[in-house]
Amino acid sequence: MNTVSKYKFYIAAVAILLAAGAVEARAEKLNIVTTVSPITNLVKNVGGDKVILHGIVPEGTNSHTFEPSPSDIKFLAAADLLIYNGLELEIPTENLAKANKKKGATFLKLGDATISRKEWLFDFSFPESHGHPNPHLWLNVAHAMKYVELIRDALVQRDPANKAYYEGRANDYLVRLVKLDKAIMTAMATIPKKNRKLLTYHDSWAYFCPRYGCEVVGAIQPSSFADPSPREMARLIDQLKAQKVPAIFGSEVFPSKIMNQIGKEAGVKFISTLRDDDLPGEDGAPENSYIGMMLENVRTMATVLGGSAEALKGIDPSNQ
Ligand SMILES: [Zn+2]
Incomplete structure (x- = not known):
């Protein structure tokens, strides 16, 4: 090799090394932003x-009323992939993300890709007149399984180098969700038929009940997410007495004073812990997971409504 070609060789070698460095930089981990914690947990x-x-x-x-803060912009601006429920649950976050997104960022709306508009449910807290459907699809494990498949496909598309890793983990997790789904069906079926009715404060179970054989007989929270009026409360107390439900359910996120009062006046138990x-x-903690949340909810419903949570025993809630 003469001096000139040696020189050329070095230049080429340096260029290759630089290019390799650039590939390495591009092979950084995929940056994902999610919204609510059950969805975050599915992605994890x-x-x-x-x-x-x-x-x-x-x-x-x-x-439902969450507004992202300016400090969230840095996360949204760095995201390669925004994964959220959709069905109009996270409109302020979606808008802020669109205004600040990085070039080439992908948005994945799980709910919208899982059911069609025809299958959207509207009810007391989510009336059709407001146009926003009940968004709680993930409480139906069959829908959560579809979410997992969509998440897997989006990760593979954005990061094909780790295809086998994502597919392996999604497969393992789907096997666990199939087990969870069956166990929930078994546990819910142990509740005497006349008790398989849910009256809740927050209206979360619209997609759960059709799958697991219960009926949502009412939700208390008005569509404004304000407290119900005294008149509405009186109507609910009458409804509870007529329906003879054994218990009414509140949720962790919403205050329970009103539910306590309604429960007392209607003579039914009030359970405040659905999520x-x-x-x-x-x-x-192991139960700090999507599976853990579903197990706890169904354990509560089954035992309070006169059934058994035996079928849920042995299901591991911990993350993979
Ligand atoms: Zn909710």
């Missing part, structure tokens, strides 16, 4: 340690 169980994951909606917050977007347990 598929993405594992190959993704950087940040949930915007803090635990214990009313996700739809707030995971049980401390951060890092």
Whole structure:
């Protein structure tokens, strides 16, 4: 090699090294932003340690009226992938994300890709006149399984180098969700038929009940998310006495004073611990997961309504 070609060789070698460095920089972990904690948890169980994951909606917050803060912009602006429920649950977050998104960022609306508009449910807290459907699809495990498949496909598309990793984890997790789904069916079927009725404060169970054989006989929270009026409360107390439901259910995120009062006046038990977007347990505890949340909800319903939660025993709630 003469001096000139040696020189050329070095230049080429440096260029290759620089290019390799650039590829390495591009092979950074996928940056994902999510909204409510059950969805964050589904993504965690598929993405594992190959993704950087940040949930915007803090635990214990009313996700329906949640407005992101200016400090959330840095997360939204860094996201390669925004994964959220959709069905118009997170409109302020979606708008802020669209205004600040990084070039090439992908948005995945799980609910909208899971059911069609025809299947949207409207009810007392989510009336058709307001146009926003009941968004709580993830409390039906069959829908959560579809969410997992959509999450898997989005991760593979954005990060094909880790395809086998994401597919393996999604498969393992789906096997666990099939088990959970069956166990919930078995547990709910142990509740005497006349008691398989849910009257709740927060209207979360619209998609759960059709799958697991219960009936939502009412929800108390008005569509404004304000407290119900005294007149509405009186109507509910009459309804409760007529329906003969054994218990009414509140949720962790919403205050329970009114429910207590309604329960007392109607002579039914009041249980305050159902959850739809707030995971049980401390951060890092095994039950602090989507599966843990579903187990706790169904355990509560089954036992309070006169059935048995035996079928749920042995289901591991911990993250993969
Ligand atoms: Zn909710």
